[in-house]
Amino acid sequence: MFEKRAEAFVLIAPAALFSLAVFVAPVLALLSEGFHFEGHWSLQPLSAFFASSLNQAVFWRTLKIAALVTAAAAGLGYLAAQAIVDIKGGGKGRMVAMVVLPLMVSPVARTYAWIVILGRTGIVNRALIFVGLTDEPLRILFSETAIFIGLLQLLLPLMILSLIGALENLPRDAVAAARVLGANDLQIFVKIILPLTREGFAVGGTLVFAGSMTAYITPAVLGGAKVLMLETLLYQRVSIANDLVSAGVIASLLIVMSFAANLVMRRIAKARTA
Amino acid sequence: MKKRLTIALALALLTPMPGRAENRTLTISVYGFAQDAYKKLVYDPFEAQCGCKLVVETGNSVERLAKMEANKGSPVIDMAVVSMADGLQAARQGLTDKIDVARLGNFAKLYDIAKDPNGDGMSVGYTFYATSIVYRSDKVRIDSWADLLSPKLAGHVAIADIGTNQGPPTLFMLGKALDKDTPDLAAPIDAIGAHKADIVTFYVRASQIVQLMQQEEIWAAPIGRFAWEGFKKMNLPVAWANPKEGQTGGMNVMVLTHGGKNQDLALQFMDFWLSTEIQTALAEKLVDSPANREVKVAPEVAENLTYGEDTVKALELIPSAVALANREAWLSRWNEKVGQ
Secondary structure (H helix, E strand, C coil): CHHHHHHHHHHHHHHHHHHHHHHHHHHHHHHHHHHEECCEECCHHHHHHHHCHHHHHHHHHHHHHHHHHHHHHHHHHHHHHHHHHHCCCCHHHHHHHHHHHHHHCCHHHHHHHHHHHHCCCCHHHHHHHHCCCCCCCCCCCCCHHHHHHHHHHHHHHHHHHHHHHHHHCCCHHHHHHHHHCCCCHHHHHHHHHHHHCHHHHHHHHHHHHHHHHHCCHHHHHHHHHHHCCHHHHHHHHHHCCCCHHHHHHHHHHHHHHHHHHHHHHHHHHHHCCC | CHHHHHHHHHHHHHCCCCCCCCCCEEEEEECCCCHHHHHHHHHHHHHHHHCCEEEEEECCHHHHHHHHHHCCCCCCCCEEEEEHHHHHHHHHCCCEECCCHHHCCCHHHECHHHHCCCCCCCCEEEEEEEEEEEEECCCCCCCCHHHHHCHHHCCCEEEECCCCCCHHHHHHHHHHHCCCCCCCCHHHHHHHHHCHHHEEEEECCHHHHHHHHHCCCCCEEEEEHHHHHHHHCCCCCEEECCCCCCCEEEEEEEEEECCCCCHHHHHHHHHHHHCHHHHHHHHHCCCCCCCECCCCCCHHHHCCCCCCHHHHHHCECCCHHHHHHHHHHHHHHHHHHCCC
16 A cells, blocks of 8 residues: 555656646745735734725625625526436436536626626616616616626536536435425425535535635626725736735635635535534 | 657647747837737838847736836846836836937937926837717717716716726816816815716726717716727717816836846837837827827828827826826725725
Protein backbone atom coordinates (compact mmCIF):
# COMPACT_ATOMS: atom_id res chain seq x y z
CA MET A 1 0.00 0.00 0.00
CA PHE A 2 2.76 2.44 1.01
CA GLU A 3 4.66 1.73 -2.14
CA LYS A 4 1.61 2.51 -4.16
CA ARG A 5 1.10 5.65 -2.17
CA ALA A 6 4.64 6.85 -2.87
CA GLU A 7 4.11 6.07 -6.51
CA ALA A 8 0.88 8.02 -6.46
CA PHE A 9 2.62 11.03 -4.93
CA VAL A 10 5.28 10.96 -7.62
CA LEU A 11 2.62 10.81 -10.29
CA ILE A 12 0.59 13.62 -8.77
CA ALA A 13 3.58 15.85 -8.00
CA PRO A 14 4.07 17.54 -11.41
CA ALA A 15 0.41 18.51 -11.75
CA ALA A 16 0.22 19.54 -8.10
CA LEU A 17 3.37 21.67 -8.36
CA PHE A 18 2.10 23.23 -11.56
CA SER A 19 -1.22 24.23 -10.03
CA LEU A 20 0.51 25.43 -6.86
CA ALA A 21 2.84 27.66 -8.83
CA VAL A 22 0.47 29.08 -11.39
CA PHE A 23 -2.83 29.03 -9.49
CA VAL A 24 -2.62 28.72 -5.70
CA ALA A 25 0.39 30.99 -5.18
CA PRO A 26 -0.83 33.90 -7.35
CA VAL A 27 -4.33 33.71 -5.85
CA LEU A 28 -2.90 33.75 -2.32
CA ALA A 29 -0.65 36.66 -3.24
CA LEU A 30 -3.67 38.53 -4.58
CA LEU A 31 -5.82 37.77 -1.54
CA SER A 32 -3.03 38.72 0.86
CA GLU A 33 -3.41 42.33 -0.39
CA GLY A 34 -6.59 42.46 1.67
CA PHE A 35 -4.87 41.42 4.89
CA HIS A 36 -1.98 43.82 5.06
CA PHE A 37 -1.95 47.09 6.94
CA GLU A 38 1.08 49.32 7.29
CA GLY A 39 3.37 46.47 6.36
CA HIS A 40 1.94 43.90 8.81
CA TRP A 41 -0.58 41.13 8.60
CA SER A 42 -3.81 42.60 9.88
CA LEU A 43 -7.58 42.34 9.84
CA GLN A 44 -7.80 46.12 9.67
CA PRO A 45 -8.76 46.18 5.95
CA LEU A 46 -11.60 43.75 6.71
CA SER A 47 -12.97 45.87 9.56
CA ALA A 48 -12.48 49.03 7.48
CA PHE A 49 -14.45 47.37 4.67
CA PHE A 50 -17.37 46.58 6.95
CA ALA A 51 -17.27 50.02 8.56
CA SER A 52 -18.77 51.46 5.36
CA SER A 53 -22.56 51.28 5.30
CA LEU A 54 -22.49 50.88 1.52
CA ASN A 55 -20.23 47.81 1.77
CA GLN A 56 -22.46 46.32 4.46
CA ALA A 57 -25.54 46.87 2.33
CA VAL A 58 -23.84 45.30 -0.69
CA PHE A 59 -22.70 42.30 1.36
CA TRP A 60 -26.19 41.59 2.70
CA ARG A 61 -27.80 42.17 -0.69
CA THR A 62 -25.40 39.66 -2.29
CA LEU A 63 -26.10 37.10 0.43
CA LYS A 64 -29.86 37.66 0.17
CA ILE A 65 -30.03 37.35 -3.62
CA ALA A 66 -27.80 34.24 -3.60
CA ALA A 67 -30.01 32.61 -0.94
CA LEU A 68 -33.23 33.48 -2.77
CA VAL A 69 -31.88 32.20 -6.09
CA THR A 70 -30.78 28.95 -4.42
CA ALA A 71 -34.19 28.47 -2.76
CA ALA A 72 -36.09 29.21 -5.98
CA ALA A 73 -33.77 26.98 -8.01
CA ALA A 74 -34.35 24.14 -5.50
CA GLY A 75 -38.13 24.54 -5.73
CA LEU A 76 -38.29 24.73 -9.51
CA GLY A 77 -35.46 22.21 -9.84
CA TYR A 78 -37.31 19.48 -7.92
CA LEU A 79 -40.43 19.94 -10.04
CA ALA A 80 -38.51 19.90 -13.32
CA ALA A 81 -36.17 17.06 -12.35
CA GLN A 82 -39.06 14.89 -11.11
CA ALA A 83 -40.99 15.52 -14.31
CA ILE A 84 -37.94 14.61 -16.43
CA VAL A 85 -37.19 11.46 -14.43
CA ASP A 86 -40.83 10.36 -14.86
CA ILE A 87 -40.62 10.56 -18.67
CA LYS A 88 -40.41 7.15 -20.27
CA GLY A 89 -38.20 6.32 -23.28
CA GLY A 90 -36.18 8.69 -25.47
CA GLY A 91 -38.09 11.79 -24.39
CA LYS A 92 -35.99 11.92 -21.25
CA GLY A 93 -32.74 12.36 -23.15
CA ARG A 94 -34.26 15.15 -25.22
CA MET A 95 -35.48 16.95 -22.10
CA VAL A 96 -32.05 16.68 -20.46
CA ALA A 97 -30.56 18.10 -23.65
CA MET A 98 -33.03 21.01 -23.43
CA VAL A 99 -31.86 21.69 -19.87
CA VAL A 100 -28.20 21.56 -20.89
CA LEU A 101 -28.69 23.71 -24.02
CA PRO A 102 -28.71 27.12 -22.26
CA LEU A 103 -25.39 26.24 -20.62
CA MET A 104 -23.86 26.21 -24.07
CA VAL A 105 -24.89 29.81 -24.77
CA SER A 106 -22.57 32.52 -23.47
CA PRO A 107 -23.83 34.11 -20.22
CA VAL A 108 -23.33 37.49 -21.89
CA ALA A 109 -25.81 36.64 -24.65
CA ARG A 110 -28.26 35.13 -22.18
CA THR A 111 -28.08 38.16 -19.94
CA TYR A 112 -28.51 40.63 -22.80
CA ALA A 113 -31.59 38.73 -23.91
CA TRP A 114 -33.15 39.58 -20.56
CA ILE A 115 -32.73 43.30 -21.28
CA VAL A 116 -35.01 42.84 -24.26
CA ILE A 117 -37.46 40.55 -22.44
CA LEU A 118 -37.74 42.59 -19.23
CA GLY A 119 -37.76 46.04 -20.87
CA ARG A 120 -40.68 48.47 -20.91
CA THR A 121 -41.63 47.31 -24.38
CA GLY A 122 -40.56 43.71 -23.74
CA ILE A 123 -42.73 40.63 -23.80
CA VAL A 124 -43.22 40.52 -20.00
CA ASN A 125 -44.56 44.06 -19.75
CA ARG A 126 -46.68 43.69 -22.86
CA ALA A 127 -48.22 40.51 -21.46
CA LEU A 128 -48.89 42.17 -18.09
CA ILE A 129 -50.60 45.12 -19.81
CA PHE A 130 -52.54 42.81 -22.13
CA VAL A 131 -54.04 40.79 -19.27
CA GLY A 132 -54.77 44.01 -17.39
CA LEU A 133 -52.48 43.44 -14.41
CA THR A 134 -50.95 46.86 -14.93
CA ASP A 135 -51.69 50.00 -16.96
CA GLU A 136 -48.13 51.32 -17.13
CA PRO A 137 -45.10 49.18 -18.01
CA LEU A 138 -43.35 48.03 -14.83
CA ARG A 139 -39.74 49.00 -14.22
CA ILE A 140 -38.15 45.56 -13.87
CA LEU A 141 -34.74 46.19 -15.42
CA PHE A 142 -31.90 47.47 -13.21
CA SER A 143 -33.45 46.14 -10.02
CA GLU A 144 -32.86 43.26 -7.61
CA THR A 145 -35.75 41.47 -9.32
CA ALA A 146 -33.95 41.59 -12.65
CA ILE A 147 -30.73 40.21 -11.11
CA PHE A 148 -32.75 37.46 -9.40
CA ILE A 149 -34.45 36.43 -12.65
CA GLY A 150 -31.19 36.53 -14.61
CA LEU A 151 -29.25 34.48 -12.06
CA LEU A 152 -32.05 31.96 -11.66
CA GLN A 153 -32.18 31.33 -15.40
CA LEU A 154 -28.38 31.19 -15.54
CA LEU A 155 -27.97 28.64 -12.76
CA LEU A 156 -31.19 26.61 -12.69
CA PRO A 157 -29.84 23.99 -15.15
CA LEU A 158 -27.08 23.11 -12.66
CA MET A 159 -29.66 22.41 -9.95
CA ILE A 160 -31.90 20.39 -12.29
CA LEU A 161 -28.99 18.26 -13.52
CA SER A 162 -27.82 17.54 -9.94
CA LEU A 163 -31.36 16.59 -8.89
CA ILE A 164 -31.98 14.36 -11.92
CA GLY A 165 -28.97 12.29 -10.86
CA ALA A 166 -30.25 12.05 -7.29
CA LEU A 167 -33.85 11.27 -8.26
CA GLU A 168 -32.78 8.54 -10.66
CA ASN A 169 -31.05 6.76 -7.78
CA LEU A 170 -34.14 7.01 -5.61
CA PRO A 171 -35.66 3.53 -5.03
CA ARG A 172 -38.92 3.64 -6.99
CA ASP A 173 -40.78 1.36 -4.57
CA ALA A 174 -40.12 3.74 -1.68
CA VAL A 175 -42.57 6.25 -3.15
CA ALA A 176 -45.06 3.52 -4.08
CA ALA A 177 -44.84 2.04 -0.59
CA ALA A 178 -45.49 5.43 1.03
CA ARG A 179 -48.48 5.94 -1.22
CA VAL A 180 -49.89 2.51 -0.31
CA LEU A 181 -49.50 3.46 3.34
CA GLY A 182 -51.65 6.52 2.72
CA ALA A 183 -49.11 9.36 2.43
CA ASN A 184 -50.19 12.33 0.29
CA ASP A 185 -47.92 14.07 -2.27
CA LEU A 186 -46.60 16.60 0.22
CA GLN A 187 -45.78 13.93 2.80
CA ILE A 188 -44.05 11.81 0.15
CA PHE A 189 -41.91 14.76 -0.89
CA VAL A 190 -40.97 15.88 2.63
CA LYS A 191 -40.50 12.45 4.21
CA ILE A 192 -39.24 10.31 1.33
CA ILE A 193 -37.94 12.24 -1.69
CA LEU A 194 -36.26 15.13 0.14
CA PRO A 195 -34.22 13.00 2.58
CA LEU A 196 -33.18 10.54 -0.13
CA THR A 197 -32.04 13.22 -2.60
CA ARG A 198 -30.30 15.54 -0.18
CA GLU A 199 -26.89 14.85 -1.64
CA GLY A 200 -27.98 15.94 -5.09
CA PHE A 201 -29.57 18.98 -3.50
CA ALA A 202 -26.32 19.75 -1.65
CA VAL A 203 -24.28 19.61 -4.85
CA GLY A 204 -26.79 21.65 -6.86
CA GLY A 205 -27.29 24.10 -4.00
CA THR A 206 -23.57 24.72 -3.64
CA LEU A 207 -23.17 25.29 -7.37
CA VAL A 208 -26.13 27.69 -7.54
CA PHE A 209 -25.25 29.59 -4.36
CA ALA A 210 -21.57 29.97 -5.21
CA GLY A 211 -22.53 30.81 -8.81
CA SER A 212 -24.92 33.55 -7.68
CA MET A 213 -22.37 34.97 -5.27
CA THR A 214 -19.61 35.18 -7.83
CA ALA A 215 -21.39 35.89 -11.13
CA TYR A 216 -20.31 39.22 -12.58
CA ILE A 217 -22.01 39.70 -15.93
CA THR A 218 -25.60 39.25 -14.77
CA PRO A 219 -25.50 41.77 -11.88
CA ALA A 220 -23.45 44.18 -13.98
CA VAL A 221 -25.84 44.14 -16.94
CA LEU A 222 -29.20 43.67 -15.23
CA GLY A 223 -28.44 45.58 -12.02
CA GLY A 224 -25.74 48.08 -12.86
CA ALA A 225 -24.33 50.66 -10.47
CA LYS A 226 -27.76 51.21 -8.92
CA VAL A 227 -27.90 47.70 -7.47
CA LEU A 228 -24.29 46.89 -6.57
CA MET A 229 -23.38 43.34 -5.59
CA LEU A 230 -20.02 42.18 -4.24
CA GLU A 231 -18.61 41.34 -7.67
CA THR A 232 -19.71 44.62 -9.26
CA LEU A 233 -18.34 46.46 -6.21
CA LEU A 234 -15.05 44.59 -6.62
CA TYR A 235 -14.84 45.65 -10.25
CA GLN A 236 -15.61 49.24 -9.29
CA ARG A 237 -12.90 49.26 -6.59
CA VAL A 238 -10.26 47.92 -8.97
CA SER A 239 -11.13 49.66 -12.22
CA ILE A 240 -11.99 53.09 -10.85
CA ALA A 241 -10.15 53.48 -7.59
CA ASN A 242 -7.28 51.03 -8.24
CA ASP A 243 -7.99 49.89 -4.67
CA LEU A 244 -6.48 46.40 -4.51
CA VAL A 245 -6.94 46.24 -0.74
CA SER A 246 -10.75 46.32 -0.87
CA ALA A 247 -10.60 44.03 -3.90
CA GLY A 248 -8.56 41.52 -1.88
CA VAL A 249 -11.08 41.70 0.98
CA ILE A 250 -14.06 41.18 -1.36
CA ALA A 251 -12.38 38.31 -3.20
CA SER A 252 -11.60 36.63 0.13
CA LEU A 253 -15.19 37.11 1.27
CA LEU A 254 -16.49 35.52 -1.93
CA ILE A 255 -14.19 32.52 -1.55
CA VAL A 256 -14.99 32.06 2.13
CA MET A 257 -18.72 32.34 1.50
CA SER A 258 -18.56 29.82 -1.33
CA PHE A 259 -16.76 27.35 0.95
CA ALA A 260 -19.23 28.09 3.75
CA ALA A 261 -22.13 27.41 1.40
CA ASN A 262 -20.56 24.07 0.54
CA LEU A 263 -20.16 23.22 4.24
CA VAL A 264 -23.77 24.13 5.02
CA MET A 265 -25.06 22.09 2.09
CA ARG A 266 -22.93 19.11 3.06
CA ARG A 267 -24.23 19.39 6.60
CA ILE A 268 -27.76 19.25 5.20
CA ALA A 269 -26.82 16.20 3.13
CA LYS A 270 -25.27 14.45 6.16
CA ALA A 271 -28.32 15.11 8.31
CA ARG A 272 -30.01 12.33 6.35
CA THR A 273 -27.87 9.64 7.94
CA ALA A 274 -28.02 11.17 11.42
CA MET B 1 -2.50 8.00 -28.37
CA LYS B 2 1.00 8.08 -29.78
CA LYS B 3 -0.31 9.57 -32.99
CA ARG B 4 -2.10 12.28 -31.06
CA LEU B 5 1.06 13.14 -29.17
CA THR B 6 2.99 13.39 -32.40
CA ILE B 7 0.39 15.73 -33.87
CA ALA B 8 0.42 17.87 -30.73
CA LEU B 9 4.20 18.07 -30.82
CA ALA B 10 4.20 18.98 -34.49
CA LEU B 11 1.64 21.74 -33.84
CA ALA B 12 3.72 23.05 -30.97
CA LEU B 13 6.77 23.24 -33.19
CA LEU B 14 4.79 25.08 -35.86
CA THR B 15 3.78 27.83 -33.43
CA PRO B 16 6.07 30.79 -34.02
CA MET B 17 8.48 31.67 -31.24
CA PRO B 18 7.92 35.20 -29.94
CA GLY B 19 10.43 37.94 -30.59
CA ARG B 20 12.64 36.29 -33.09
CA ALA B 21 11.79 37.70 -36.52
CA GLU B 22 12.36 41.48 -36.59
CA ASN B 23 15.28 43.00 -34.77
CA ARG B 24 13.38 46.08 -33.55
CA THR B 25 10.15 45.80 -31.61
CA LEU B 26 7.95 48.62 -30.36
CA THR B 27 5.46 47.73 -27.64
CA ILE B 28 2.46 50.01 -27.23
CA SER B 29 -0.40 50.00 -24.76
CA VAL B 30 -3.77 51.28 -25.99
CA TYR B 31 -7.53 51.14 -25.36
CA GLY B 32 -9.15 47.91 -26.60
CA PHE B 33 -11.63 49.77 -28.79
CA ALA B 34 -11.60 49.71 -32.66
CA GLN B 35 -8.43 47.63 -32.85
CA ASP B 36 -9.24 46.27 -36.32
CA ALA B 37 -9.40 49.79 -37.68
CA TYR B 38 -6.23 50.84 -35.88
CA LYS B 39 -4.38 47.83 -37.21
CA LYS B 40 -5.33 48.65 -40.77
CA LEU B 41 -4.94 52.42 -40.59
CA VAL B 42 -2.07 52.89 -38.13
CA TYR B 43 -0.18 49.78 -37.06
CA ASP B 44 0.32 48.01 -40.40
CA PRO B 45 1.40 51.15 -42.31
CA PHE B 46 3.79 52.03 -39.49
CA GLU B 47 5.34 48.56 -39.46
CA ALA B 48 5.82 48.79 -43.21
CA GLN B 49 7.46 52.21 -42.85
CA CYS B 50 9.81 51.48 -39.95
CA GLY B 51 10.63 47.86 -40.77
CA CYS B 52 9.96 47.04 -37.14
CA LYS B 53 7.48 44.91 -35.27
CA LEU B 54 4.65 46.47 -33.31
CA VAL B 55 3.33 44.65 -30.24
CA VAL B 56 -0.04 45.96 -29.06
CA GLU B 57 -1.32 45.55 -25.51
CA THR B 58 -4.90 46.56 -24.73
CA GLY B 59 -7.02 47.24 -21.67
CA ASN B 60 -8.61 50.11 -19.77
CA SER B 61 -6.49 52.96 -18.41
CA VAL B 62 -6.35 51.68 -14.83
CA GLU B 63 -5.31 48.14 -15.77
CA ARG B 64 -2.59 49.38 -18.05
CA LEU B 65 -1.29 51.95 -15.58
CA ALA B 66 -1.17 49.27 -12.87
CA LYS B 67 0.91 47.13 -15.22
CA MET B 68 3.27 50.01 -15.98
CA GLU B 69 3.70 50.58 -12.25
CA ALA B 70 4.41 46.87 -11.67
CA ASN B 71 7.07 46.84 -14.42
CA LYS B 72 8.57 50.19 -13.45
CA GLY B 73 12.07 48.71 -12.99
CA SER B 74 12.25 47.19 -16.45
CA PRO B 75 9.51 48.66 -18.62
CA VAL B 76 7.78 46.33 -21.05
CA ILE B 77 5.89 48.91 -23.05
CA ASP B 78 7.45 51.87 -24.86
CA MET B 79 4.47 54.20 -25.22
CA ALA B 80 0.87 54.27 -24.06
CA VAL B 81 -2.31 56.19 -24.73
CA VAL B 82 -4.40 57.06 -21.69
CA SER B 83 -6.93 59.67 -20.57
CA MET B 84 -5.64 63.15 -19.81
CA ALA B 85 -5.96 62.67 -16.04
CA ASP B 86 -4.27 59.28 -16.13
CA GLY B 87 -1.47 60.90 -18.14
CA LEU B 88 -0.89 63.30 -15.24
CA GLN B 89 -1.09 60.48 -12.71
CA ALA B 90 1.47 58.41 -14.63
CA ALA B 91 3.79 61.43 -14.74
CA ARG B 92 3.42 61.98 -11.00
CA GLN B 93 4.22 58.32 -10.34
CA GLY B 94 7.38 58.69 -12.38
CA LEU B 95 6.16 56.26 -15.02
CA THR B 96 6.66 58.59 -17.98
CA ASP B 97 9.40 60.73 -19.51
CA LYS B 98 9.22 64.21 -21.01
CA ILE B 99 8.31 64.14 -24.69
CA ASP B 100 10.89 65.84 -26.88
CA VAL B 101 8.41 67.66 -29.11
CA ALA B 102 11.21 68.93 -31.36
CA ARG B 103 11.30 65.35 -32.68
CA LEU B 104 7.59 65.38 -33.53
CA GLY B 105 7.39 67.00 -36.96
CA ASN B 106 3.61 67.15 -36.75
CA PHE B 107 3.48 68.78 -33.31
CA ALA B 108 2.95 72.30 -34.68
CA LYS B 109 -0.13 71.13 -36.55
CA LEU B 110 -1.98 70.19 -33.34
CA TYR B 111 -4.73 72.30 -31.79
CA ASP B 112 -3.28 74.27 -28.88
CA ILE B 113 -5.40 72.36 -26.39
CA ALA B 114 -3.67 69.09 -27.45
CA LYS B 115 -0.09 70.33 -27.39
CA ASP B 116 0.59 69.97 -23.69
CA PRO B 117 -2.73 69.22 -21.97
CA ASN B 118 -1.33 68.83 -18.48
CA GLY B 119 1.24 71.62 -18.74
CA ASP B 120 4.11 69.35 -17.74
CA GLY B 121 5.47 68.40 -21.16
CA MET B 122 4.83 64.73 -20.41
CA SER B 123 1.91 64.12 -22.76
CA VAL B 124 0.51 65.05 -26.16
CA GLY B 125 -3.20 64.88 -27.01
CA TYR B 126 -4.09 62.81 -30.07
CA THR B 127 -7.88 62.87 -29.92
CA PHE B 128 -10.73 64.38 -27.96
CA TYR B 129 -14.44 64.10 -27.78
CA ALA B 130 -17.34 66.32 -26.87
CA THR B 131 -19.86 65.11 -24.33
CA SER B 132 -23.43 66.34 -24.44
CA ILE B 133 -26.93 64.94 -24.08
CA VAL B 134 -28.57 62.79 -26.72
CA TYR B 135 -32.37 62.93 -26.51
CA ARG B 136 -35.63 61.96 -28.16
CA SER B 137 -36.68 65.20 -29.82
CA ASP B 138 -40.31 64.05 -30.13
CA LYS B 139 -40.62 63.54 -26.36
CA VAL B 140 -38.57 66.29 -24.73
CA ARG B 141 -36.41 69.30 -25.43
CA ILE B 142 -33.06 69.73 -23.70
CA ASP B 143 -31.57 73.20 -23.27
CA SER B 144 -29.62 72.76 -20.06
CA TRP B 145 -27.72 70.07 -18.21
CA ALA B 146 -30.23 70.57 -15.39
CA ASP B 147 -32.95 69.17 -17.70
CA LEU B 148 -31.50 65.71 -16.99
CA LEU B 149 -33.20 65.90 -13.60
CA SER B 150 -36.41 67.64 -14.71
CA PRO B 151 -39.79 66.01 -13.95
CA LYS B 152 -40.52 65.49 -17.66
CA LEU B 153 -37.55 63.08 -17.86
CA ALA B 154 -38.26 61.25 -14.58
CA GLY B 155 -38.12 57.52 -15.26
CA HIS B 156 -36.78 58.10 -18.76
CA VAL B 157 -33.16 59.12 -18.29
CA ALA B 158 -29.86 57.27 -17.89
CA ILE B 159 -26.71 58.91 -16.57
CA ALA B 160 -23.10 57.80 -16.95
CA ASP B 161 -21.66 56.02 -13.94
CA ILE B 162 -19.07 58.00 -11.99
CA GLY B 163 -16.43 55.48 -13.04
CA THR B 164 -16.82 56.10 -16.76
CA ASN B 165 -15.13 58.81 -18.77
CA GLN B 166 -18.48 60.55 -19.24
CA GLY B 167 -19.42 60.47 -15.53
CA PRO B 168 -17.36 63.27 -14.00
CA PRO B 169 -17.76 65.65 -17.00
CA THR B 170 -21.55 65.21 -16.76
CA LEU B 171 -21.47 66.04 -13.05
CA PHE B 172 -19.16 68.97 -13.75
CA MET B 173 -21.69 70.45 -16.19
CA LEU B 174 -24.65 69.64 -13.95
CA GLY B 175 -22.84 71.56 -11.20
CA LYS B 176 -22.55 74.55 -13.55
CA ALA B 177 -26.24 74.31 -14.37
CA LEU B 178 -27.08 74.21 -10.66
CA ASP B 179 -24.77 77.20 -10.16
CA LYS B 180 -22.70 75.22 -7.64
CA ASP B 181 -19.65 74.09 -9.58
CA THR B 182 -17.18 73.26 -6.81
CA PRO B 183 -14.37 70.78 -7.64
CA ASP B 184 -15.77 68.26 -5.14
CA LEU B 185 -18.91 67.96 -7.34
CA ALA B 186 -20.89 67.73 -4.11
CA ALA B 187 -23.99 69.59 -5.32
CA PRO B 188 -24.48 67.60 -8.56
CA ILE B 189 -23.81 64.26 -6.81
CA ASP B 190 -26.33 65.13 -4.09
CA ALA B 191 -28.84 66.22 -6.72
CA ILE B 192 -28.48 62.91 -8.56
CA GLY B 193 -28.79 61.04 -5.26
CA ALA B 194 -32.05 62.87 -4.54
CA HIS B 195 -33.40 61.93 -7.99
CA LYS B 196 -32.01 58.39 -7.95
CA ALA B 197 -35.43 56.79 -8.32
CA ASP B 198 -36.06 58.81 -11.51
CA ILE B 199 -32.89 57.56 -13.19
CA VAL B 200 -33.28 54.30 -15.08
CA THR B 201 -29.64 53.25 -14.74
CA PHE B 202 -26.11 54.51 -14.41
CA TYR B 203 -24.53 53.16 -17.57
CA VAL B 204 -20.98 52.00 -18.13
CA ARG B 205 -20.86 51.58 -21.91
CA ALA B 206 -22.27 53.86 -24.60
CA SER B 207 -23.52 50.79 -26.49
CA GLN B 208 -25.89 50.11 -23.58
CA ILE B 209 -27.49 53.51 -24.15
CA VAL B 210 -28.08 52.80 -27.83
CA GLN B 211 -29.97 49.64 -26.86
CA LEU B 212 -31.94 51.31 -24.07
CA MET B 213 -33.00 54.13 -26.38
CA GLN B 214 -33.90 51.69 -29.14
CA GLN B 215 -36.12 49.82 -26.66
CA GLU B 216 -37.66 53.15 -25.56
CA GLU B 217 -36.46 52.57 -22.01
CA ILE B 218 -34.97 56.03 -21.97
CA TRP B 219 -35.43 59.35 -23.76
CA ALA B 220 -32.18 61.05 -22.83
CA ALA B 221 -28.62 60.36 -21.68
CA PRO B 222 -25.30 62.18 -21.68
CA ILE B 223 -22.89 60.52 -24.13
CA GLY B 224 -19.57 61.10 -25.88
CA ARG B 225 -19.70 62.26 -29.48
CA PHE B 226 -17.88 59.09 -30.60
CA ALA B 227 -21.07 57.13 -29.89
CA TRP B 228 -23.35 59.47 -31.84
CA GLU B 229 -23.29 57.42 -35.04
CA GLY B 230 -25.10 54.53 -33.32
CA PHE B 231 -27.99 56.82 -32.37
CA LYS B 232 -28.34 58.34 -35.80
CA LYS B 233 -28.77 54.89 -37.30
CA MET B 234 -31.89 54.29 -35.20
CA ASN B 235 -35.27 54.90 -36.75
CA LEU B 236 -36.14 57.34 -33.99
CA PRO B 237 -36.07 61.13 -33.82
CA VAL B 238 -32.93 61.79 -31.75
CA ALA B 239 -31.04 65.04 -31.31
CA TRP B 240 -27.71 66.17 -29.90
CA ALA B 241 -28.29 68.85 -27.27
CA ASN B 242 -26.54 72.18 -27.25
CA PRO B 243 -27.01 73.09 -23.57
CA LYS B 244 -26.69 76.72 -22.55
CA GLU B 245 -23.85 75.82 -20.14
CA GLY B 246 -21.84 74.43 -23.09
CA GLN B 247 -20.58 70.95 -23.93
CA THR B 248 -17.97 69.08 -21.98
CA GLY B 249 -15.77 66.18 -22.98
CA GLY B 250 -12.40 64.60 -22.60
CA MET B 251 -9.06 64.14 -24.26
CA ASN B 252 -6.82 61.12 -24.66
CA VAL B 253 -3.08 61.58 -24.66
CA MET B 254 0.10 59.76 -25.66
CA VAL B 255 2.81 59.19 -23.07
CA LEU B 256 6.37 57.91 -23.29
CA THR B 257 7.36 55.23 -20.77
CA HIS B 258 10.10 56.26 -18.36
CA GLY B 259 13.31 54.44 -19.19
CA GLY B 260 11.76 52.70 -22.21
CA LYS B 261 14.28 50.92 -24.40
CA ASN B 262 12.86 52.15 -27.70
CA GLN B 263 12.15 55.82 -27.13
CA ASP B 264 13.35 56.81 -30.62
CA LEU B 265 10.98 54.39 -32.22
CA ALA B 266 8.19 55.42 -29.83
CA LEU B 267 8.58 59.09 -30.83
CA GLN B 268 8.63 58.10 -34.48
CA PHE B 269 5.36 56.19 -33.92
CA MET B 270 3.74 59.12 -32.08
CA ASP B 271 4.66 61.47 -34.90
CA PHE B 272 3.27 59.01 -37.43
CA TRP B 273 -0.03 58.79 -35.51
CA LEU B 274 -0.27 62.60 -35.28
CA SER B 275 0.40 63.13 -38.99
CA THR B 276 -2.32 64.70 -41.11
CA GLU B 277 -2.59 61.57 -43.24
CA ILE B 278 -3.14 59.13 -40.37
CA GLN B 279 -5.38 61.47 -38.37
CA THR B 280 -7.48 62.00 -41.50
CA ALA B 281 -7.77 58.25 -42.06
CA LEU B 282 -8.85 57.70 -38.44
CA ALA B 283 -11.34 60.57 -38.67
CA GLU B 284 -12.87 59.31 -41.90
CA LYS B 285 -13.49 55.91 -40.35
CA LEU B 286 -14.99 57.70 -37.30
CA VAL B 287 -12.42 56.07 -35.02
CA ASP B 288 -10.95 59.22 -33.48
CA SER B 289 -11.68 62.92 -33.79
CA PRO B 290 -8.55 64.63 -35.07
CA ALA B 291 -6.23 66.61 -32.82
CA ASN B 292 -4.37 67.74 -35.94
CA ARG B 293 -5.95 70.98 -37.15
CA GLU B 294 -4.93 70.36 -40.78
CA VAL B 295 -7.28 67.40 -41.06
CA LYS B 296 -10.14 68.18 -43.45
CA VAL B 297 -13.14 65.89 -43.69
CA ALA B 298 -16.48 66.02 -45.49
CA PRO B 299 -19.43 67.57 -43.57
CA GLU B 300 -21.19 64.20 -43.16
CA VAL B 301 -18.05 62.82 -41.51
CA ALA B 302 -17.53 65.93 -39.40
CA GLU B 303 -21.11 65.54 -38.16
CA ASN B 304 -20.07 62.40 -36.28
CA LEU B 305 -16.87 63.81 -34.82
CA THR B 306 -15.68 66.47 -32.44
CA TYR B 307 -14.31 68.56 -35.24
CA GLY B 308 -13.13 72.06 -35.98
CA GLU B 309 -11.43 74.89 -34.16
CA ASP B 310 -14.64 76.41 -32.73
CA THR B 311 -15.93 73.13 -31.33
CA VAL B 312 -12.59 72.33 -29.78
CA LYS B 313 -12.23 75.80 -28.24
CA ALA B 314 -15.68 75.63 -26.68
CA LEU B 315 -15.09 72.35 -24.82
CA GLU B 316 -15.21 72.66 -21.03
CA LEU B 317 -12.70 70.04 -19.84
CA ILE B 318 -12.07 69.14 -16.20
CA PRO B 319 -8.41 69.98 -15.45
CA SER B 320 -6.44 66.78 -14.76
CA ALA B 321 -5.12 68.02 -11.43
CA VAL B 322 -8.68 68.65 -10.23
CA ALA B 323 -9.75 65.19 -11.36
CA LEU B 324 -6.83 63.47 -9.63
CA ALA B 325 -7.21 65.43 -6.40
CA ASN B 326 -10.91 64.63 -6.15
CA ARG B 327 -11.41 61.26 -7.81
CA GLU B 328 -11.53 59.20 -4.62
CA ALA B 329 -13.77 61.76 -2.87
CA TRP B 330 -16.16 61.81 -5.85
CA LEU B 331 -16.44 58.04 -5.74
CA SER B 332 -17.08 57.83 -2.01
CA ARG B 333 -19.68 60.62 -2.11
CA TRP B 334 -21.30 58.97 -5.12
CA ASN B 335 -21.41 55.61 -3.35
CA GLU B 336 -22.85 57.24 -0.26
CA LYS B 337 -25.56 59.27 -2.06
CA VAL B 338 -26.26 57.21 -5.16
CA GLY B 339 -24.87 53.71 -4.64
CA GLN B 340 -27.10 52.58 -1.80
